Amino acid sequence: MTQKWDIVIVGGGLAGYVAVNYLTKANLSILLVEKGKSIGGRARTNKVNQQYLNLGPHALYKKGKAKSILNELGISLSGKSPKLGGILIENDNEYAAPLSLLELFTTSLLNGKERMEWIAVLLKIMSINPENLAEQTFQQWVMQVGNSEKVKSLLYVLGRLATYCHAPEMASAKIVVSNIKSAMGGVLYLDGGWQTIIDQLHNKAIISGVQVQSHTFVKQIDPVQQDQFKLILSNNKEIYAKYVICTTGPHELNEMLNKKVNLYQNSFFNQITAVRGATLDLALTQLPNPRRLFAMGITDPLYYSVHSNYARLSDDTESTVLHVFKYHHPDDHIDRTSIKNELEQFLDRLQPGWQQYVITKRFIPNITVNQRLPLIGDEQKLQRSKTEIPGLYIAGDWASPNSILADGAVSSGKQAAEEIILNEKEKNSESYERRLPSF
Numbered sequence: 001m002t003q004k005w006d007i008v009i010v011g012g013g014l015a016g017y018v019a020v021n022y023l024t025k026a027n028l029s030i031l032l033v034e035k036g037k038s039i040g041g042r043a044r045t046n047k048v049n050q051q052y053l054n055l056g057p058h059a060l061y062k063k064g065k066a067k068s069i070l071n072e073l074g075i076s077l078s079g080k081s082p083k084l085g086g087i088l089i090e091n092d093n094e095y096a097a098p099l100s101l102l103e104l105f106t107t108s109l110l111n112g113k114e115r116m117e118w119i120a121v122l123l124k125i126m127s128i129n130p131e132n133l134a135e136q137t138f139q140q141w142v143m144q145v146g147n148s149e150k151v152k153s154l155l156y157v158l159g160r161l162a163t164y165c166h167a168p169e170m171a172s173a174k175i176v177v178s179n180i181k182s183a184m185g186g187v188l189y190l191d192g193g194w195q196t197i198i199d200q201l202h203n204k205a206i207i208s209g210v211q212v213q214s215h216t217f218v219k220q221i222d223p224v225q226q227d228q229f230k231l232i233l234s235n236n237k238e239i240y241a242k243y244v245i246c247t248t249g250p251h252e253l254n255e256m257l258n259k260k261v262n263l264y265q266n267s268f269f270n271q272i273t274a275v276r277g278a279t280l281d282l283a284l285t286q287l288p289n290p291r292r293l294f295a296m297g298i299t300d301p302l303y304y305s306v307h308s309n310y311a312r313l314s315d316d317t318e319s320t321v322l323h324v325f326k327y328h329h330p331d332d333h334i335d336r337t338s339i340k341n342e343l344e345q346f347l348d349r350l351q352p353g354w355q356q357y358v359i360t361k362r363f364i365p366n367i368t369v370n371q372r373l374p375l376i377g378d379e380q381k382l383q384r385s386k387t388e389i390p391g392l393y394i395a396g397d398w399a400s401p402n403s404i405l406a407d408g409a410v411s412s413g414k415q416a417a418e419e420i421i422l423n424e425k426e427k428n429s430e431s432y433e434r435r436l437p438s439f
Helices: 014-026 065-072 101-106 112-127 138-145 149-163 173-184 195-207 250-256 265-271 336-350 405-435
Strands: 003-010 030-033 045-048 051-054 087-090 093-096 187-190 211-213 218-225 228-233 238-246 275-284 294-297 302-306 320-327 358-370 392-394
Touching: 003 014, 003 228, 014 030, 014 065, 014 195, 014 405, 045 358, 051 275, 051 320, 051 358, 065 405, 101 112, 112 149, 112 173, 138 149, 138 173, 149 173, 149 294, 195 211, 218 238, 218 250, 238 405, 250 265, 275 336, 294 336, 302 336, 320 336, 336 358, 358 405, 392 405
Parallel strands: 003 030, 003 238, 030 211, 087 294, 238 392
Antiparallel strands: 045 051, 087 093, 218 228, 228 238, 275 320, 275 358, 294 302, 302 320
Protein backbone atom coordinates (compact mmCIF):
# COMPACT_ATOMS: atom_id res chain seq x y z
CA MET A 1 0.00 0.00 0.00
CA THR A 2 1.47 3.36 -1.06
CA GLN A 3 2.06 5.74 1.82
CA LYS A 4 1.25 9.43 1.46
CA TRP A 5 2.43 12.10 3.86
CA ASP A 6 2.02 15.84 4.14
CA ILE A 7 5.71 16.20 4.99
CA VAL A 8 8.72 13.90 4.72
CA ILE A 9 11.88 15.02 6.47
CA VAL A 10 15.11 13.44 5.25
CA GLY A 11 17.69 13.18 8.04
CA GLY A 12 17.36 12.69 11.79
CA GLY A 13 19.93 15.15 13.08
CA LEU A 14 19.50 18.53 14.76
CA ALA A 15 17.99 20.28 11.73
CA GLY A 16 15.47 17.54 11.01
CA TYR A 17 14.28 17.17 14.58
CA VAL A 18 13.98 20.92 15.16
CA ALA A 19 11.90 21.22 11.98
CA VAL A 20 9.70 18.32 13.13
CA ASN A 21 9.02 19.91 16.49
CA TYR A 22 7.84 23.17 14.95
CA LEU A 23 5.73 21.37 12.34
CA THR A 24 3.83 19.32 14.92
CA LYS A 25 1.79 22.47 15.66
CA ALA A 26 0.41 22.49 12.09
CA ASN A 27 -1.78 19.34 12.21
CA LEU A 28 0.04 17.69 9.28
CA SER A 29 1.12 14.07 8.84
CA ILE A 30 4.91 13.83 9.18
CA LEU A 31 7.44 11.11 8.46
CA LEU A 32 11.13 11.48 9.37
CA VAL A 33 13.58 9.10 7.69
CA GLU A 34 17.15 8.60 8.92
CA LYS A 35 19.74 6.56 7.03
CA GLY A 36 21.67 5.57 10.18
CA LYS A 37 20.75 2.77 12.53
CA SER A 38 20.45 5.36 15.29
CA ILE A 39 19.21 8.94 15.21
CA GLY A 40 21.23 12.07 15.86
CA GLY A 41 23.58 12.56 12.93
CA ARG A 42 26.70 14.37 14.10
CA ALA A 43 24.94 15.29 17.35
CA ARG A 44 25.02 11.59 18.24
CA THR A 45 26.73 10.52 21.47
CA ASN A 46 28.11 7.00 21.79
CA LYS A 47 28.13 5.27 25.17
CA VAL A 48 31.26 3.10 25.39
CA ASN A 49 32.33 1.36 28.62
CA GLN A 50 30.02 3.67 30.62
CA GLN A 51 31.61 6.77 29.01
CA TYR A 52 29.69 9.27 26.85
CA LEU A 53 31.67 10.27 23.74
CA ASN A 54 30.45 12.97 21.38
CA LEU A 55 31.72 12.76 17.79
CA GLY A 56 34.64 15.08 18.48
CA PRO A 57 34.60 18.16 20.71
CA HIS A 58 31.15 19.79 20.92
CA ALA A 59 30.26 23.05 22.66
CA LEU A 60 27.00 25.01 22.60
CA TYR A 61 27.17 28.81 22.38
CA LYS A 62 25.35 30.25 25.39
CA LYS A 63 24.26 33.28 23.37
CA GLY A 64 23.82 31.46 20.05
CA LYS A 65 20.72 30.87 17.94
CA ALA A 66 20.66 27.14 18.69
CA LYS A 67 20.39 27.54 22.46
CA SER A 68 17.66 30.17 22.10
CA ILE A 69 15.58 27.99 19.75
CA LEU A 70 16.08 24.84 21.85
CA ASN A 71 14.93 26.78 24.91
CA GLU A 72 11.88 27.88 22.92
CA LEU A 73 11.09 24.21 22.23
CA GLY A 74 11.38 23.36 25.94
CA ILE A 75 14.62 21.38 25.63
CA SER A 76 16.54 21.05 28.90
CA LEU A 77 20.26 21.87 28.55
CA SER A 78 22.24 20.69 31.53
CA GLY A 79 25.96 21.37 31.80
CA LYS A 80 28.57 23.94 32.74
CA SER A 81 30.84 26.45 31.06
CA PRO A 82 34.59 25.77 30.88
CA LYS A 83 36.85 28.32 32.49
CA LEU A 84 38.64 30.72 30.19
CA GLY A 85 42.33 30.21 29.78
CA GLY A 86 44.73 27.36 29.24
CA ILE A 87 47.91 26.87 27.24
CA LEU A 88 49.02 27.94 23.77
CA ILE A 89 51.90 26.01 22.22
CA GLU A 90 54.30 27.18 19.53
CA ASN A 91 57.26 24.96 18.58
CA ASP A 92 58.62 23.83 21.97
CA ASN A 93 57.32 26.83 23.92
CA GLU A 94 54.23 27.01 26.11
CA TYR A 95 52.40 30.19 26.99
CA ALA A 96 49.41 31.08 29.11
CA ALA A 97 46.52 31.72 26.69
CA PRO A 98 45.51 35.41 26.95
CA LEU A 99 41.79 34.63 27.06
CA SER A 100 41.07 35.55 30.67
CA LEU A 101 41.88 38.86 32.38
CA LEU A 102 44.59 37.35 34.61
CA GLU A 103 46.38 35.51 31.80
CA LEU A 104 46.02 38.46 29.48
CA PHE A 105 48.23 40.52 31.80
CA THR A 106 50.60 37.72 32.88
CA THR A 107 51.28 35.72 29.69
CA SER A 108 54.82 35.81 28.31
CA LEU A 109 53.44 35.38 24.79
CA LEU A 110 52.87 39.12 24.41
CA ASN A 111 55.01 42.13 25.19
CA GLY A 112 53.47 45.34 26.54
CA LYS A 113 52.68 46.83 23.13
CA GLU A 114 51.21 43.57 21.83
CA ARG A 115 49.15 43.19 25.00
CA MET A 116 47.49 46.57 24.44
CA GLU A 117 46.91 45.76 20.77
CA TRP A 118 45.28 42.43 21.71
CA ILE A 119 42.96 44.16 24.19
CA ALA A 120 41.99 46.70 21.53
CA VAL A 121 41.25 43.93 18.99
CA LEU A 122 39.10 42.01 21.48
CA LEU A 123 37.12 45.17 22.23
CA LYS A 124 36.73 45.76 18.50
CA ILE A 125 35.33 42.24 18.02
CA MET A 126 32.80 42.79 20.79
CA SER A 127 31.48 45.99 19.20
CA ILE A 128 31.75 45.14 15.48
CA ASN A 129 28.76 44.35 13.26
CA PRO A 130 29.78 41.23 11.28
CA GLU A 131 27.40 42.23 8.46
CA ASN A 132 29.94 44.90 7.52
CA LEU A 133 32.52 42.18 6.81
CA ALA A 134 30.49 40.34 4.15
CA GLU A 135 32.90 41.21 1.33
CA GLN A 136 36.10 40.14 3.11
CA THR A 137 37.81 36.87 3.86
CA PHE A 138 38.81 36.27 7.45
CA GLN A 139 42.48 36.59 6.46
CA GLN A 140 41.86 39.98 4.84
CA TRP A 141 40.13 41.20 7.99
CA VAL A 142 42.93 39.89 10.25
CA MET A 143 45.55 41.68 8.13
CA GLN A 144 43.47 44.85 8.40
CA VAL A 145 42.95 44.89 12.17
CA GLY A 146 46.19 43.26 13.36
CA ASN A 147 49.59 44.95 13.37
CA SER A 148 51.83 42.46 15.17
CA GLU A 149 52.30 38.87 13.99
CA LYS A 150 51.46 37.60 17.50
CA VAL A 151 48.06 39.29 17.49
CA LYS A 152 47.32 38.00 13.98
CA SER A 153 48.25 34.48 15.10
CA LEU A 154 45.93 34.77 18.11
CA LEU A 155 43.07 35.81 15.83
CA TYR A 156 43.63 32.74 13.67
CA VAL A 157 43.59 30.59 16.83
CA LEU A 158 40.29 32.17 17.90
CA GLY A 159 38.87 31.67 14.41
CA ARG A 160 39.69 27.94 14.49
CA LEU A 161 38.33 27.56 18.00
CA ALA A 162 35.02 29.27 17.18
CA THR A 163 34.35 27.75 13.73
CA TYR A 164 36.62 24.69 13.23
CA CYS A 165 37.57 26.41 9.94
CA HIS A 166 41.27 26.28 9.08
CA ALA A 167 41.19 28.21 5.81
CA PRO A 168 41.32 31.93 6.70
CA GLU A 169 42.20 32.85 3.12
CA MET A 170 38.87 31.33 1.99
CA ALA A 171 36.41 31.65 4.88
CA SER A 172 34.01 34.59 5.12
CA ALA A 173 35.07 37.15 7.73
CA LYS A 174 31.39 37.80 8.45
CA ILE A 175 30.75 34.21 9.56
CA VAL A 176 34.04 33.68 11.39
CA VAL A 177 33.86 36.96 13.35
CA SER A 178 30.19 36.34 14.13
CA ASN A 179 31.12 32.97 15.63
CA ILE A 180 34.02 34.47 17.57
CA LYS A 181 31.57 36.96 19.09
CA SER A 182 29.27 34.09 20.06
CA ALA A 183 32.16 32.10 21.53
CA MET A 184 33.22 35.11 23.62
CA GLY A 185 29.75 34.95 25.21
CA GLY A 186 30.65 31.55 26.66
CA VAL A 187 29.88 27.92 25.79
CA LEU A 188 28.26 24.93 27.48
CA TYR A 189 29.58 21.39 27.70
CA LEU A 190 26.46 19.22 28.02
CA ASP A 191 25.84 16.53 30.63
CA GLY A 192 25.38 13.20 28.88
CA GLY A 193 26.58 14.64 25.57
CA TRP A 194 24.61 16.08 22.67
CA GLN A 195 22.48 12.96 22.36
CA THR A 196 20.45 14.40 25.23
CA ILE A 197 19.22 17.16 22.88
CA ILE A 198 18.30 14.66 20.15
CA ASP A 199 16.54 12.30 22.57
CA GLN A 200 14.36 15.09 23.95
CA LEU A 201 13.45 16.35 20.46
CA HIS A 202 12.71 12.77 19.36
CA ASN A 203 10.48 12.01 22.35
CA LYS A 204 8.49 15.22 21.84
CA ALA A 205 8.03 14.35 18.15
CA ILE A 206 6.83 10.80 18.89
CA ILE A 207 4.35 12.03 21.50
CA SER A 208 2.99 14.45 18.86
CA GLY A 209 2.35 11.60 16.41
CA VAL A 210 5.40 11.92 14.13
CA GLN A 211 6.52 8.67 12.49
CA VAL A 212 10.29 8.02 12.58
CA GLN A 213 11.93 5.42 10.35
CA SER A 214 15.65 4.81 10.92
CA HIS A 215 18.05 2.70 8.85
CA THR A 216 16.26 4.00 5.74
CA PHE A 217 18.10 5.69 2.90
CA VAL A 218 16.35 7.97 0.40
CA LYS A 219 17.68 7.09 -3.06
CA GLN A 220 15.64 9.54 -5.09
CA ILE A 221 13.42 12.59 -4.69
CA ASP A 222 11.23 13.16 -7.73
CA PRO A 223 8.73 16.04 -8.08
CA VAL A 224 6.00 14.24 -10.05
CA GLN A 225 3.38 16.99 -10.10
CA GLN A 226 2.39 20.16 -8.29
CA ASP A 227 2.13 19.52 -4.54
CA GLN A 228 3.51 16.01 -4.81
CA PHE A 229 6.91 14.32 -4.52
CA LYS A 230 7.74 10.68 -5.00
CA LEU A 231 10.56 9.40 -2.79
CA ILE A 232 12.22 6.08 -3.56
CA LEU A 233 13.70 4.45 -0.45
CA SER A 234 16.63 2.07 -0.09
CA ASN A 235 14.28 -0.94 -0.12
CA ASN A 236 12.79 0.41 -3.41
CA LYS A 237 9.58 1.27 -1.60
CA GLU A 238 7.87 4.42 -2.93
CA ILE A 239 6.27 7.03 -0.69
CA TYR A 240 4.62 10.34 -1.56
CA ALA A 241 4.70 13.73 0.13
CA LYS A 242 3.34 17.22 -0.39
CA TYR A 243 6.49 18.79 1.14
CA VAL A 244 10.04 17.54 1.58
CA ILE A 245 12.68 18.98 3.92
CA CYS A 246 16.10 17.61 3.06
CA THR A 247 18.67 17.95 5.85
CA THR A 248 21.43 15.91 4.20
CA GLY A 249 24.57 17.52 2.81
CA PRO A 250 24.39 19.42 -0.50
CA HIS A 251 26.10 16.68 -2.52
CA GLU A 252 23.71 14.02 -1.18
CA LEU A 253 20.75 16.21 -2.11
CA ASN A 254 22.03 16.55 -5.67
CA GLU A 255 22.33 12.77 -5.95
CA MET A 256 18.78 12.28 -4.68
CA LEU A 257 17.22 14.71 -7.14
CA ASN A 258 16.05 13.13 -10.35
CA LYS A 259 18.43 13.82 -13.26
CA LYS A 260 15.55 15.59 -15.05
CA VAL A 261 15.51 18.22 -12.30
CA ASN A 262 17.76 21.13 -13.19
CA LEU A 263 18.23 23.53 -10.29
CA TYR A 264 20.38 26.62 -10.70
CA GLN A 265 21.48 25.74 -7.17
CA ASN A 266 22.91 22.42 -8.38
CA SER A 267 26.16 23.99 -9.53
CA PHE A 268 26.47 25.91 -6.26
CA PHE A 269 25.71 22.78 -4.22
CA ASN A 270 28.40 20.86 -6.12
CA GLN A 271 31.00 23.53 -5.37
CA ILE A 272 30.43 23.49 -1.60
CA THR A 273 33.40 22.26 0.43
CA ALA A 274 32.97 20.72 3.88
CA VAL A 275 34.83 21.75 7.03
CA ARG A 276 36.72 18.69 8.24
CA GLY A 277 39.03 17.59 11.01
CA ALA A 278 40.53 14.62 12.81
CA THR A 279 39.48 13.70 16.33
CA LEU A 280 40.85 11.52 19.10
CA ASP A 281 38.12 10.99 21.70
CA LEU A 282 39.26 9.41 24.97
CA ALA A 283 38.18 8.38 28.43
CA LEU A 284 40.89 7.94 31.08
CA THR A 285 40.70 6.66 34.63
CA GLN A 286 42.64 9.78 35.64
CA LEU A 287 44.65 12.67 34.22
CA PRO A 288 48.41 12.45 34.78
CA ASN A 289 48.44 16.27 34.97
CA PRO A 290 44.99 17.30 36.30
CA ARG A 291 45.67 21.02 35.99
CA ARG A 292 46.01 20.93 32.22
CA LEU A 293 42.47 21.22 30.90
CA PHE A 294 42.79 23.17 27.65
CA ALA A 295 45.46 23.78 25.02
CA MET A 296 45.78 24.84 21.38
CA GLY A 297 48.61 25.09 18.92
CA ILE A 298 49.45 28.57 17.63
CA THR A 299 50.95 27.56 14.29
CA ASP A 300 49.91 23.89 14.42
CA PRO A 301 46.11 23.56 14.03
CA LEU A 302 45.66 21.42 17.15
CA TYR A 303 43.16 21.47 20.03
CA TYR A 304 42.91 19.69 23.38
CA SER A 305 40.21 20.01 26.02
CA VAL A 306 38.96 18.04 29.04
CA HIS A 307 35.17 18.21 28.79
CA SER A 308 34.30 16.06 31.80
CA ASN A 309 35.54 18.70 34.23
CA TYR A 310 32.44 20.71 33.37
CA ALA A 311 29.92 18.10 32.17
CA ARG A 312 28.86 14.69 33.40
CA LEU A 313 30.15 12.39 30.66
CA SER A 314 30.59 9.13 32.53
CA ASP A 315 28.66 6.78 34.80
CA ASP A 316 31.86 6.74 36.88
CA THR A 317 32.41 10.19 38.35
CA GLU A 318 36.14 9.52 38.77
CA SER A 319 36.96 9.07 35.07
CA THR A 320 37.90 11.79 32.58
CA VAL A 321 36.60 12.39 29.05
CA LEU A 322 38.68 14.57 26.72
CA HIS A 323 39.15 15.37 23.04
CA VAL A 324 42.23 16.02 20.93
CA PHE A 325 41.48 17.51 17.53
CA LYS A 326 43.24 18.60 14.34
CA TYR A 327 41.64 21.19 12.07
CA HIS A 328 42.04 20.16 8.41
CA HIS A 329 42.63 22.61 5.57
CA PRO A 330 40.54 21.75 2.46
CA ASP A 331 43.77 21.01 0.54
CA ASP A 332 45.26 18.73 3.22
CA HIS A 333 46.27 15.20 2.30
CA ILE A 334 44.74 12.92 4.90
CA ASP A 335 47.27 10.36 6.08
CA ARG A 336 45.61 8.33 8.82
CA THR A 337 48.82 7.11 10.50
CA SER A 338 50.66 10.43 10.58
CA ILE A 339 47.59 12.33 11.84
CA LYS A 340 47.03 9.80 14.62
CA ASN A 341 50.69 10.12 15.64
CA GLU A 342 50.40 13.90 15.60
CA LEU A 343 47.37 13.90 17.91
CA GLU A 344 48.87 11.36 20.29
CA GLN A 345 52.17 13.28 20.45
CA PHE A 346 50.26 16.47 21.26
CA LEU A 347 48.53 14.60 24.09
CA ASP A 348 51.89 13.11 25.20
CA ARG A 349 53.18 16.60 25.69
CA LEU A 350 50.20 17.71 27.76
CA GLN A 351 49.48 14.48 29.65
CA PRO A 352 52.64 12.32 29.62
CA GLY A 353 51.87 8.70 30.49
CA TRP A 354 48.19 8.95 29.53
CA GLN A 355 48.31 5.56 27.73
CA GLN A 356 48.32 3.59 30.99
CA TYR A 357 44.99 5.14 32.07
CA VAL A 358 42.92 4.51 28.91
CA ILE A 359 39.36 3.23 29.43
CA THR A 360 38.39 3.71 25.79
CA LYS A 361 39.63 5.72 22.82
CA ARG A 362 38.37 6.39 19.33
CA PHE A 363 40.26 7.93 16.42
CA ILE A 364 38.44 9.39 13.40
CA PRO A 365 40.94 10.74 10.83
CA ASN A 366 38.54 12.69 8.61
CA ILE A 367 35.27 13.76 10.20
CA THR A 368 32.87 16.32 8.72
CA VAL A 369 32.35 19.12 11.22
CA ASN A 370 30.22 21.37 9.02
CA GLN A 371 28.89 20.59 5.55
CA ARG A 372 29.87 24.02 4.17
CA LEU A 373 33.04 26.05 4.48
CA PRO A 374 31.41 29.53 4.55
CA LEU A 375 32.64 31.64 1.62
CA ILE A 376 31.99 35.23 0.57
CA GLY A 377 28.66 35.50 -1.25
CA ASP A 378 27.16 32.26 0.07
CA GLU A 379 24.36 34.16 1.79
CA GLN A 380 23.00 35.42 -1.55
CA LYS A 381 22.63 31.81 -2.70
CA LEU A 382 21.05 30.63 0.57
CA GLN A 383 18.57 33.41 1.31
CA ARG A 384 15.66 31.06 1.88
CA SER A 385 15.32 27.41 2.80
CA LYS A 386 12.94 27.02 -0.17
CA THR A 387 14.54 25.70 -3.35
CA GLU A 388 13.46 26.37 -6.94
CA ILE A 389 11.25 23.30 -6.74
CA PRO A 390 8.01 24.30 -4.97
CA GLY A 391 7.61 22.23 -1.82
CA LEU A 392 11.29 21.20 -1.51
CA TYR A 393 13.16 22.81 1.39
CA ILE A 394 16.71 22.51 2.68
CA ALA A 395 17.98 22.65 6.26
CA GLY A 396 21.23 21.74 7.99
CA ASP A 397 24.48 23.25 9.23
CA TRP A 398 25.27 24.30 5.63
CA ALA A 399 21.85 25.64 4.65
CA SER A 400 21.70 28.81 6.75
CA PRO A 401 22.97 31.99 5.03
CA ASN A 402 24.31 33.54 8.23
CA SER A 403 25.23 30.64 10.54
CA ILE A 404 27.16 27.38 10.62
CA LEU A 405 27.52 24.47 13.07
CA ALA A 406 24.62 23.91 15.50
CA ASP A 407 23.38 27.48 15.08
CA GLY A 408 23.06 26.91 11.32
CA ALA A 409 21.40 23.51 11.68
CA VAL A 410 18.87 24.58 14.30
CA SER A 411 17.96 27.97 12.78
CA SER A 412 17.53 26.52 9.26
CA GLY A 413 15.36 23.70 10.61
CA LYS A 414 13.08 26.24 12.27
CA GLN A 415 13.00 28.44 9.15
CA ALA A 416 12.05 25.56 6.83
CA ALA A 417 9.22 24.57 9.18
CA GLU A 418 7.93 28.14 9.44
CA GLU A 419 7.95 28.58 5.66
CA ILE A 420 5.88 25.42 5.21
CA ILE A 421 3.41 26.50 7.90
CA LEU A 422 3.09 29.92 6.25
CA ASN A 423 2.59 28.33 2.84
CA GLU A 424 -0.16 26.10 4.23
CA LYS A 425 -1.93 29.08 5.80
CA GLU A 426 -1.81 30.98 2.50
CA LYS A 427 -3.20 27.98 0.59
CA ASN A 428 -6.00 27.49 3.11
CA SER A 429 -6.82 31.20 2.97
CA GLU A 430 -7.00 31.14 -0.84
CA SER A 431 -9.16 28.02 -0.76
CA TYR A 432 -11.53 29.64 1.76
CA GLU A 433 -11.81 32.80 -0.36
CA ARG A 434 -12.68 30.77 -3.46
CA ARG A 435 -15.50 29.10 -1.57
CA LEU A 436 -17.04 32.43 -0.48
CA PRO A 437 -20.19 33.45 -2.43
CA SER A 438 -19.72 36.40 -4.79
CA PHE A 439 -22.08 39.38 -4.70
